[in-house]
């Protein structure tokens with residue numbers, strides 16, 4: 001059969017620099033490079049390349065680069081190259097297109113259309129190097145009446161809380177979708193940073209129980225690896241109702257990946273497909289959610305906050321308001337840019353709404369209803385920098401979830417080929433020879449560096465605004481201005497336009 | 501031009517306060533002389549005073565001080581008051597025409613008690629009933645604005661320099677056990693008298709110097725509980741926070757100070773276990789009521805004054821003592837102006853409330 005596809009990217013080798021050391025050949029799990037014995041030189045098959053830069057980064061003489069192919073279809077603003085190529089693929093396989101990582105298309109990025117304030121004259125900015133600058137955050141309910149003992153002293157009883165040194169957490173990525181070493185890096189970094197990472201839906205590996213105080217254990221529709229000890233092992237329990245990259249869709253980890261420790265951790269037989277149904281089959285409505293929230297609280301003796309994670313969909317504010325009344329302690333909202341190990345392309349690229357709008361409308365709605373104290377709000381999908389964190393908190397979030405940013409710091413190059421299981425950076429793979437490329441000592445250090453750098457930047461921006469505690473930034477929308485946004489967008493975001 | 505409430509206007513300020521611990525009468529002249537010295541800290545766009553213990557003959561009744569833009573507003577507001585309250589006495593507030601104060605609205609005073617059946621029907625406690633009526637007038641009756649609503653206390657304010665405002669309201673004809681004063685330095689003209697300070701709700705009144713950076717976080721939180729921040733000023737939201745924490749949540753003023761000027765976590769860490777838990781509890785529970793940015797405030801309440809600085813002490817504040825009197829001001833000069841021979845003078849630390857009450 002004719003292969004209609006020409007590769008998107010081309011491997012370019014500078015023969016004057018190549019010393020035929022064959023590093024690229026060994027590094028590329030996609031087998032794009034080989035040594036041509038007859039010609040005595042390296043050759044490459046660009047059609048195998050996913051543009052992950054592994055060979056480029058390791059080539060000792062910098063002989064390699066990957067360039068966007070200038071091969072082109074006849075220009076057509078409607079039938080773009082991508083659309084045409086996808087049709088060829090589906091015509092040849094008859095299958096659903098699969099993709100990974102977040103929606104890459106050119107939708108508006110509201111974070112980039114929001115600007116942050118700073119103090120001038122009427123009040124002073126604060127220098128974080130000289131004055132205390134606090135980023136510590138608690139997540140959990142802030143409800144309940146003040147109670148006093150017979151002498152009138154306050155009884156400091158609060159519902160279970162999560163304490164974070166900085167309002168950033170690593171969001172859910174299951175063991176199975178990412179490697180053992182990636183999980184170890186996340187867990188160790190969370191511990192060192194005084195924040196939390198999230199097991200995702202694949203259960204908790206025995207070896208990582210020691211990081212329990214910095215772990216969120218997830219309960220998803222497949223209930224993999226969920227049992228009493230698991231629920232008690234972490235600092236919080238997250239019910240995954242949805243995911244930004246694939247709202248309304250379940251998950252499917254093929255049986256070929258259910259091997260060894262993964263099958264043990266997920267508590268399913270080796271080789272069997274791990275299928276997460278689209279809905280939780282015990283939650284068809286909001287009152288069912290309440291029952292699951294309280295079953296989990298019962299099982300963990302009301303000692304752990306329960307997080308309900310939802311995807312940002314059209315009526316997210318109403319859904320969040322229902323969740324806030326369900327007994328949940330924290331709502332996590334995942335925007336349509338959120339990443340994934342694998343999702344149907346059409347879903348990833350067309351379903352859901354931007355996190356900035358979802359967050360703003362949820363925060364406003366919960367305040368209008370007077371129930372904002374019932375829950376903390378955590379947002380993800382996608383937070384790309386410390387400025388995004390500051391903007392999210394000023395819009396009303398208590399904390400953010402990062403995942404793609406965390407993987408990038410581990411070496412991910414956003415080649416968006418996680419679903420192939422051949423991640424050359426040892427992240428989205430279970431192949432031992434690839435997994436060992438990610439050294440958890442280095443990985444955890446790079447994660448610590450990233451979050452530490454962001455924390456410094458957050459403190460600088462707060463100081464500029466004359467704010468020295470993160471809680472005074474939360475929901476402080478007067479610190480934000482929109483740029484190039486229309487009236488409706490400004491209204492939803494609850495901010496003024498620059499110059500106003 | 502937009503008036504205060506339609507835009508947010510930053511200001512610098514001068515504040516001053518006096519209290520007699522023995523509850524002895526202090527003439528309004530003293531507080532006027534004190535704030536006069538800090539003339540340069542104001543710019544003629546707002547001044548005002550609050551006096552406590554000034555209406556002993558009506559001390560059981562709420563004293564409403566009201567600005568009216570028009571006679572129609574007055575008639576409408578009086579109809580509202582008649583429906584909800586028994587009016588014991590009403591009159592114009594006596595003023596003296598002086599060239600420095602112009603464009604005055606109609607300024608009226610009413611001594612009232614909630615109508616017993618209206619109050620019972622509302623199923624609210626008395627203070628909440630009164631507070632809600634005040635909010636209704638201020639947000640729903642165009643051209644009417646209740647700027648003072650406590651018992652045995654009253655606020656007097658205007659656009660002008662504070663010393664002129666004191667003369668205009670003839671404060672030397674009042675005596676009270678405590679007084680506060682405010683001179684304002686707004687960057688824009690507030691456009692109307694309601695924008696001047698003190699800001700008051702029921703018995704709480706606040707004078708404030710600073711510009712808080714937490715404003716919108718505080719405002720959006722308070723609006724969840726029915727407080728409408730129609731003036732968009734720091735002082736307004738601080739007054740509501742204090743009312744909410746003290747009156748509705750039952751916190752003492754020290755506890756309130758632990759919320760709005762909460763100690764840094766590093767300070768809390770070093771406290772004994774029980775105190776640590778208490779401070780952590782308050783700071784976490786009312787996280788959105790932490791006030792950041794520079795402020796010094798004097799809170800007037802029944803039988804007392806509290807002075808509080810932000811945690812970094814980004815605004816000046818000093819306290820002087822002489823016999824039964826305690827003086828609080830932005831600058832020492834404002835105290836020395838009326839009491840040159842002090843027993844003691846000191847600057848309170850950032851975040852540490854100084855609370856002075858009248859001995860019972």
Ligand code: SF4
Pocket residue numbers: 011027028029030031032033048049050051052053054055056066424
């Ligand atoms: S897939 Fe990665 S390692 Fe292989 S050729 Fe392409 S860039 Fe190089």
Ligand code: SF4
Pocket residue numbers: 052100101407411412413414415416417418419422423424425426427428
């Ligand atoms: S995790 Fe690996 S496979 Fe996935 S996008 Fe990143 S580099 Fe590519």
